[in-house]
Amino acid sequence: MKAVEKLTSVEAAKELDRLAKQIAEADRKYHGEDAPDISDADYDALRRRNAGIEARFPLLVRPDSPSHRVGAKASARFAKVTHRVPMLSLDNAFSDEDVGDFLGRVRRFLGLKDDEAVIVTAEPKIDGLSASLRYEHGVLVQGATRGDGQEGEDITANLRTIGDIPLRLKGKPPAVLEVRGEVYMTHKAFAALNERQAAEGKPTYANPRNSAAGSVRQLDPAITASRALNFFAYTWGEITELPAKTQSGMLEKFRDYGFIVNPLVKRCETLEEILQFYRDMESRRARLGYDIDGVVYKVDSLALQERLGFVSRSPRWATAHKFPAEQAQTVIEAIEIQVGRTGKLAPVARLKPVTVGGVVVSNATLHNEDQIERLDARIGDTVLIQRAGDVIPQIVQVLTDKRPKTSKPYKFPDRCPICHSHAVREVDEKTGKMDVDRRCTGGLICDAQTVERLKYFVARDGFDIEGLGGTMIELFHEKGLLKEPADIFALTEKPEKVSKVLAEHRAALSEERRAAEGKEPSKTSGKTKKKGEDREDKVVENLMAAIERRRTISLDRLVNALGIRHVGETTARLLARHYRSIGHLLDGMKAENMREELESIDGIGGVVAEAIHDFFAEPHNVKALDRLLQWLTVEDMAAPAKSSPVSGKTVVFTGTLEKMTRAEAKARAESLGAKVSGSVSAKTDIVVAGPGAGSKLKDAQKHGVEVMDEDAWLKLIA
Ligand code: IVH
Numbered sequence: 001m002k003a004v005e006k007l008t009s010v011e012a013a014k015e016l017d018r019l020a021k022q023i024a025e026a027d028r029k030y031h032g033e034d035a036p037d038i039s040d041a042d043y044d045a046l047r048r049r050n051a052g053i054e055a056r057f058p059l060l061v062r063p064d065s066p067s068h069r070v071g072a073k074a075s076a077r078f079a080k081v082t083h084r085v086p087m088l089s090l091d092n093a094f095s096d097e098d099v100g101d102f103l104g105r106v107r108r109f110l111g112l113k114d115d116e117a118v119i120v121t122a123e124p125k126i127d128g129l130s131a132s133l134r135y136e137h138g139v140l141v142q143g144a145t146r147g148d149g150q151e152g153e154d155i156t157a158n159l160r161t162i163g164d165i166p167l168r169l170k171g172k173p174p175a176v177l178e179v180r181g182e183v184y185m186t187h188k189a190f191a192a193l194n195e196r197q198a199a200e201g202k203p204t205y206a207n208p209r210n211s212a213a214g215s216v217r218q219l220d221p222a223i224t225a226s227r228a229l230n231f232f233a234y235t236w237g238e239i240t241e242l243p244a245k246t247q248s249g250m251l252e253k254f255r256d257y258g259f260i261v262n263p264l265v266k267r268c269e270t271l272e273e274i275l276q277f278y279r280d281m282e283s284r285r286a287r288l289g290y291d292i293d294g295v296v297y298k299v300d301s302l303a304l305q306e307r308l309g310f311v312s313r314s315p316r317w318a319t320a321h322k323f324p325a326e327q328a329q330t331v332i333e334a335i336e337i338q339v340g341r342t343g344k345l346a347p348v349a350r351l352k353p354v355t356v357g358g359v360v361v362s363n364a365t366l367h368n369e370d371q372i373e374r375l376d377a378r379i380g381d382t383v384l385i386q387r388a389g390d391v392i393p394q395i396v397q398v399l400t401d402k403r404p405k406t407s408k409p410y411k412f413p414d415r416c417p418i419c420h421s422h423a424v425r426e427v428d429e430k431t432g433k434m435d436v437d438r439r440c441t442g443g444l445i446c447d448a449q450t451v452e453r454l455k456y457f458v459a460r461d462g463f464d465i466e467g468l469g470g471t472m473i474e475l476f477h478e479k480g481l482l483k484e485p486a487d488i489f490a491l492t493e494k495p496e497k498v499s500k501v502l503a504e505h506r507a508a509l510s511e512e513r514r515a516a517e518g519k520e521p522s523k524t525s526g527k528t529k530k531k532g533e534d535r536e537d538k539v540v541e542n543l544m545a546a547i548e549r550r551r552t553i554s555l556d557r558l559v560n561a562l563g564i565r566h567v568g569e570t571t572a573r574l575l576a577r578h579y580r581s582i583g584h585l586l587d588g589m590k591a592e593n594m595r596e597e598l599e600s601i602d603g604i605g606g607v608v609a610e611a612i613h614d615f616f617a618e619p620h621n622v623k624a625l626d627r628l629l630q631w632l633t634v635e636d637m638a639a640p641a642k643s644s645p646v647s648g649k650t651v652v653f654t655g656t657l658e659k660m661t662r663a664e665a666k667a668r669a670e671s672l673g674a675k676v677s678g679s680v681s682a683k684t685d686i687v688v689a690g691p692g693a694g695s696k697l698k699d700a701q702k703h704g705v706e707v708m709d710e711d712a713w714l715k716l717i718a
Pocket of ligand 1: 088089090091123124125126127128129130146182234235296315318320
């Protein structure tokens with residue numbers, strides 16, 4: 001291929017024409033038929049070549065150029081955007097009491113007196129999908145979805161088509177401004193769209209939120225443009241300077257810049273006023289013309305917001321007060337027991353499908369044995385179910401007057417339905433209480449647990465191995481190729497075996513299909529066999545490459561993927577930030593004071609520390625991790641805020657602090673990369689001592705640790 005620099009304009013035009021066709025064809029295959037015929041790498045190469053030529057010959061950019069289109073519904077084709085400031089979620093309040101607690105927490109954290117008012121803004125919680133819009137010098141340069149909060153998808157071209165989103169800002173916005181808000185569809189637009197879809201024989205959407213989400217994630221921005229979407233601005237990400245000092249002031253500025261801000265936002269000074277706003281919204285909800293699923297309260301002062309900071313993934317300065325869930329009636333057709341990766345037996349009610357709040361529901365969780373007993377839920381029962389947001393629907397009540405006469409109470413199994421080992425409810429030694437969950441005791445011999453652990457390992461928040469989904473894990477496990485995480489990487493050494501398993505699986509499937517259609521078994525013709533093999537080769541090749549790519553992994557993803565009980569994405573990140581490298585982490589797990597050290601991490605409590613301890617105390621876990629690590633390069637975790645003078649230092653606060661509460665001091669220090677510990681040892685770097693400091697001050701002197709007062713500390717971190 002000729003280098004882009006050497007192309008003549010005639011050659012460039014010809015090639016752009018060819019590339020447009022080739023990429024469109026690949027997109028069509030990928031999205032329309034779900035059967036890509038070129039690898040992702042080759043596809044990316046085509047796009048890069050196209051972009052390279054266009055950059056050199058801007059006048060030749062075609063109206064149908066692939067660069068006008070971004071990805072499509074399959075997220076693999078959207079470019080990833082790392083949010084410079086993470087897109088957080090909100091803590092939820094479900095009752096008036098929860099809201100009171102929220103305000104109480106804010107007060108306590110800030111050390112405010114009961115009579116000191118906390119002003120909050122109350123805003124409708126729009127039920128759409130959040131988007132982040134990046135403006136540089138007032139010009140929209142990038143638009144992204146929230147994704148997992150850290151990394152979203154680049155949907156700039158689609159967002160540009162939304163009328164409420166200004167392409168250029170008015171007034172004097174900050175040089176860099178990321179405005180965040182909600183893309184949503186009005187009830188009217190939703191109804192019209194579904195009518196149109198139905199008339200064209202296309203699938204309809206379940207609710208306005210799904211249709212808004214589906215619309216912004218279209219292959220072709222022209223389709224997004226044809227959908228009536230709206231946008232409310234309500235917060236921001238990266239910003240070079242704050243143009244206001246309050247949330248309400250910021251919204252005012254957003255209006256000046258040309259955004260639509262929800263006109264119902266209100267500043268409230270008391271709990272009563274806040275709750276009044278909530279009830280007002282609840283009663284007006286049906287007439288608003290767009291879906292809201294609650295109200296969001298935010299501390300108005302940005303200075304206070306800054307002091308309040310965050311707990312794991314949500315701000316301490318905001319909460320979402322949700323409207324009650326929507327309910328419906330249906331019948332339990334069966335109760336099934338699923339076995340999870342920790343061996344938990346989870347009962348699921350299979351329901352006669354019913355629509356709740358615009359979504360068809362056919363399963364509901366029954367949580368555990370006690371819950372079934374409490375409800376006295378039986379097969380054949382008519383039940384009231386409810387669904388709130390994205391959570392799994394729940395059974396709220398059994399309508400016993402509709403119960404069939406023949407029904408019998410449900411008997412919870414005491415054996416694992418998969419491996420038939422005993423399933424038991426453990427008794428907590430300390431409290432003497434019985435665990436709510438019954439667990440399979442089969443451990444490593446339980447296929448359900450093995451498979452679920454492997455699925456968890458490759459899932460999106462873990463190793464995220466493209467092409468290795470649940471079905472494939474089940475298949476490879478069944479065929480003896482997979483037992484533990486290291487085996488996944490060992491697959492790359494036996495592509496022929498993988499190919500064979502897949503080919504057999506495909507053949508079995510097609511025989512099944514033929515049998516179902518009442519046809520004779522096929523005498524596979526040479527030609528179709530060849531075609532199938534080619535496809536398999538491609539799949540295997542892509543899979544091997546995807547596995548190979550994940551041999552380098554960040555520490556937090558690795559820790560999350562291990563599937564330690566009580567350790568999810570957030571805790572994994574805390575651990576990774578604390579230990580920084582796999583070496584330190586493993587050393588820490590062997591150390592005598594491991595539990596104390598774990599509990600010194602903000603956000604990790606006794607139960608979690610115990611679970612981590614138990615995991616590493618189990619020799620087979622350590623061995624399996626060892627075998628896995630032979631395949632991996634684990635990336636160290638970067639220290640947050642490297643430039644801070646206290647990052648990496650261990651700090652102990654003692655005595656009375658006068659300018660901030662203990663919680664605030666701790667959170668602030670940690671956000672600057674310091675470790676806050678409860679006791680002084682030779683490893684302590686700084687002791688911040690207020691009036692009344694006692695034994696810890698003495699310990700500091702004993703170990704020769706630097707001691708400073710609160711003012712000196714504040715000066716240091718200013
Ligand atoms: S503020 C750090 N304000 O609710 C604060 N969110 O559960 C970030 N949402 O992901 C969000 N209306 O999609 C905020 N007025 C509002 C909102 C709102 C809807 C959504 C948003 C967010 C989710 C949080």
